[in-house]
Amino acid sequence: MPEISYRHALNAALSEEIERDENVFLIGEEVAEYNGAYKVTEGLWKKYGGKRVVDAPISEAGFLGLSVGASMMGLRPVVELMFWSFIYVAYDQLVNNAGTVRYMSGGLVNCPLVVRGPANGGTNVGATHSHTPENMLANMPGLKVVCPATAYDAKGLMKTAIRDNDTVCFMENTLLYGESWEVPEAEYLIPLGVADVKREGADISLIGHGRALLTALQAAEVLAEKHNINAEVLDLRSIRPLDEEAILKSVRKTHRAVLVEENRPFCGVAAQISSMIHEKAFDDLDAPVLRVSSLDAPAIYSPPLEKLQLPTIERIVARVLEIC
Amino acid sequence: MPEISYRHALNAALSEEIERDENVFLIGEEVAEYNGAYKVTEGLWKKYGGKRVVDAPISEAGFLGLSVGASMMGLRPVVELMFWSFIYVAYDQLVNNAGTVRYMSGGLVNCPLVVRGPANGGTNVGATHSHTPENMLANMPGLKVVCPATAYDAKGLMKTAIRDNDTVCFMENTLLYGESWEVPEAEYLIPLGVADVKREGADISLIGHGRALLTALQAAEVLAEKHNINAEVLDLRSIRPLDEEAILKSVRKTHRAVLVEENRPFCGVAAQISSMIHEKAFDDLDAPVLRVSSLDAPAIYSPPLEKLQLPTIERIVARVLEIC
Amino acid sequence: MEKLAEANEYAAAEVNRNLTNEQKIGFMLDMFRIRRFEQEAAKQYSQGKMGGFLHLYIGQESVAVGTVSVLGEDDHVITAYRDHGHALAVGMGMDECMAELYGKKTGCSQGKGGSMHYFAPEKNFWGGHGVVGGQTPLGLGLAYALKYKGLTGCVLCFMGDGAVNQGPVHESMNLASLWDIPVIYIIENNGYSMGTSQARSSAFGECLAARAEGYGIDWDVANGESLYEIRAKTAQAVERAHKESRPTVLEIDTYRYEGHSVADANKKKYRTAEEIEKYKTEHDPLRLWRKVLVEEGVLDDQAADALDREAKREAIASAKFAAESDFPGPEAIFEHVYHEVDHDTVSGRTGKHFFND
Amino acid sequence: MEKLAEANEYAAAEVNRNLTNEQKIGFMLDMFRIRRFEQEAAKQYSQGKMGGFLHLYIGQESVAVGTVSVLGEDDHVITAYRDHGHALAVGMGMDECMAELYGKKTGCSQGKGGSMHYFAPEKNFWGGHGVVGGQTPLGLGLAYALKYKGLTGCVLCFMGDGAVNQGPVHESMNLASLWDIPVIYIIENNGYSMGTSQARSSAFGECLAARAEGYGIDWDVANGESLYEIRAKTAQAVERAHKESRPTVLEIDTYRYEGHSVADANKKKYRTAEEIEKYKTEHDPLRLWRKVLVEEGVLDDQAADALDREAKREAIASAKFAAESDFPGPEAIFEHVYHEVDHDTVSGRTGKHFFND
Ligand SMILES: Cc1ncc(C[n+]2csc(CCOP(=O)(O)OP(=O)(O)O)c2C)c(N)n1
Ligand SMILES: Cc1ncc(C[n+]2csc(CCOP(=O)(O)OP(=O)(O)O)c2C)c(N)n1
Ligand SMILES: [Mg+2]
């Protein structure tokens, strides 16, 4: 199978969906003529023209709200946020409009919308540009949240997200855009709400999403090599819907879990999952579920410190050793 | 001790702090000449004039951001949001400006700001007007979040919040404004981050904040009368800082806990607390910590259904009986 | 407000010139229906039949009826929370509207949205939106979709005079002009946002609509007393949208008689009783339209009263309908959250969507 | 840009008339310092000495230097992420600015903010803000505080031509005018927001600043080539703020030579190489000011070169300073989150503030 980058996989998914459905269009800052601030939409404007790939002014509330309105009438906008951090200037449009209009209309209206862009720290762009809002948006019933960790998942999930009839918040990672994975050339879809065992193991479950999952995979190697601990690594892929069955299945097998996330800890995704595991698998657990999140401060600029602020292999290993 | 309403207690706190410190001023929609949409600021404009009590246009991002800027220069604005739900049009100003400026300036700037208003469902105003963002805002290191359940706490915490040198998100409840409690006439302050045992008990800990706490107190009575279960009821009062010690102390005594919140469940405050209790008091628990949150959908309008959507005494009792 | 006589010169405008008597009487009935519907709703509200907010449109009926009356098949409407007038004007039934207020399953939104959140997409009506200004990008998007699909249509997006100071309004105007979107922003200027007069909430040059100039958008101001003027100026904007795909900002001067909402205890504090009285007696759009029709010989007083009675009967019947309808069952709480779950698609079945247990 | 000759007629303006040679030379040096600082920063960036973004101000130096040069004791400055020029103009040192880029403890923000987030409140400089438009309500609030405290001062709040389409800008303008706030919004119009030309991002009538008219705010446009014109028009706005407590919107035409940020690979794709070249040769504010000073006999070429060399030396030294400084220790991650915790007050000691364990 050919290896392609996470960026390229997204680009292919967008391209294929634009071709498949005339109602799909991309909109965002610099997505067209500039080819995307992170080049995810490279070549698409040239190929599909200005109707299908639209450069927008710096008016996130305006063009995200526009997209919600257009989706109400049956279009399928894919909105790029240059950073998910900028959702905070358009939060009301996403949460109150896309998030509630189906409900408040008793099902008369729906919003088949994808909002996508990178949501990560670790690139020294400071506190305002490094938010990871997956926990907050998944708090809102009506919205869906997806955080792919690999090129394969990014492509399959993006295609599903675009075809989904609800609003999907699709969170990518600038640090992954350049990384490559095997991706088949034939079309495939990955359903939302289905987690993926990225490494089988028997001694402990490492559970996470996005780039933290990759860190967990590296930690699993260290655990195997240095500590003779065989960790299972479960990639949530989708935060809402959430594959609780897969989580519980893994934990019932390993009886131990460490949750890994780049979210900040207070009410992070791992808080929800920890609470759920304890509630539903209390008697299966040989130890409390532990968490590894970003260090609990705004994202620091200073490059060496920001590396420490995100979950590190060392922190994951240390957490695992506390309970193994 | 005289009984005064939650509304009156807040009004007194605001009035006293305006008198005490010339840098304190109130700003928000209809807070001055109209006396406040929910009359929390009644009489203050008349008493202190238009410099200290300021009516603002419907520009939450504008006047909240203005207040952040003014606080940077040493004023102490108290911003009313008519509903906390409207924070979503001003989210960036709160999270990225008030929330990070101290950090990003290496401590050169701080924002002694209070943002207050009601954050609750249960009044049939529909999904857009019934948000409870305490979990999301407490996710942000740099912000503080307070949710008083009684008039006594509201007054003491508001005065502390105004004197605090960080940004405090103060979440009230329209359903409590008219309720009365004993409040001393002499001045008192309640520190942030100190929980309060509102009912002593030995069999189970009911832990919550805001109006849900009052529902928990009622549930405790039912448990005592009908089920011979003596519940301890712990009021968090402040979500961030959080009194983890008090939580753990109670749970170590009762060995069981049910967490109650009007938050929606996914990554709600109770998720954080459940995860923390399991992690730190795993061996003290005789059963998993269970949660009672709002039913997981946007707030429904239909009055009889919205009653069911919020935590009810019945749901709390049922949850308790699962583990007692 | 400018002189009414002047306003009524718009009777000669193209869109008004060929109106049939039937149409003119229809407008009268539509306005009576809105007023009677709301009076009935207010009565039932005060008897505890509904919860939450009830923002009455009484006094502003000519705006919804006049503007909507010039729309065609591919023209759409979206508004804020003061939406009963627009809903009835686009042809929604009183029954489903009243039942929505009661929170009943027979309501237009099955009791899930309430007063502020009426919807009827099949009547080109896209809500009813509670967050001030929040509907303005949505209206833009609806119009964007029309253009995208190659339809000749437009969107009337209503907002209040207080809403103009929300950021999204400004962002929307820029986008509308930049991209030639056929959206018409109608500012229903009733002089107040809650208890705040226009002068205390907005700084402006000539008028609120003139802010459009900063975006190169055409704008106009209409006298809300006159159906003829409202229709003429809306028609002009609709034509601009249809023919040039250009936006318009149209400010319509009007007045609300009641409080901001029925629960507004201050309704006579931020404005004088005389001011309200003056509007009711001298500027009431129903009274004035009735006068026009009587003078034109289209209607006599008896016939007008009969129309009004008809409207009142319909409103009373709608309250009965609402009262007798059922509340939705508790299962409704988890319906209409996700399309995929409601339709039990593959996508709706994978993973957990709700998190109470 | 209008003719420079015309612009330089502003030499006769009151604020310029009595400038000493020393002051004029000071402006020259200030501009050299900004340019050399940034050139050095870009060089170090390309050698991997810093992370994240680096938005260069090169080409726009006259704006920061000219506007800031008319300010007095109670006048303040706030800007967006392209903030090095303003920071040096208000008097921040190259050392602390360079060290901040390196993420060092000796940086102005102790390495915690980076390029976009410089701060120096003691120099009346309030940042450095990364979210486009997000600083505009803050600038308003700073000015609000000045007025509240009874000080005669104002705030210069800078933004780009792309920022004008953010909602908070509009909300801020309305509030500034409504409440007579002494804030001066300066639109640094460099023609592009990232790769998007002004024509592709903004719909407007006369110019961007003219949107101010919709709020009853005075506005003006200045030619960014001319320090004299910038100073004259800024001084007028400052006077309006000081004397009438009224806001101004001042658009200054300028140009950035480099990419949006140093990492902008497209910097020559959305505009022609000729366009950039033309600005560098014909419109460069440093060249032009130097020419003015030479013509006025204030400075000869040798002296000018000496100034430039001085600036360059300082820049190189600052890179050395930055390189030799220490990174903050890991404990810094949890510092400066909460004032009360940092100061170990009672309030900082009750309850848990951080949640990793
Ligand atoms: C963002 C936001 N802020 C505040 C409110 C509360 N609110 C509801 S209506 C209203 C006044 C709106 O006035 P206007 O736009 O003039 O419309 P009118 O009520 O006169 O029809 C306010 C402040 C809200 N719903 N949304
Ligand atoms: C709300 C928001 N949206 C998008 C961005 C990304 N971004 C940073 S700078 C910029 C362009 C701004 O252009 P302009 O205002 O003209 O300023 P200039 O870069 O020319 O100085 C964009 C889109 C951001 N920082 N904040
Ligand atoms: Mg109004």
Ligand SMILES: [Mg+2]
């Ligand atoms: Mg620019």
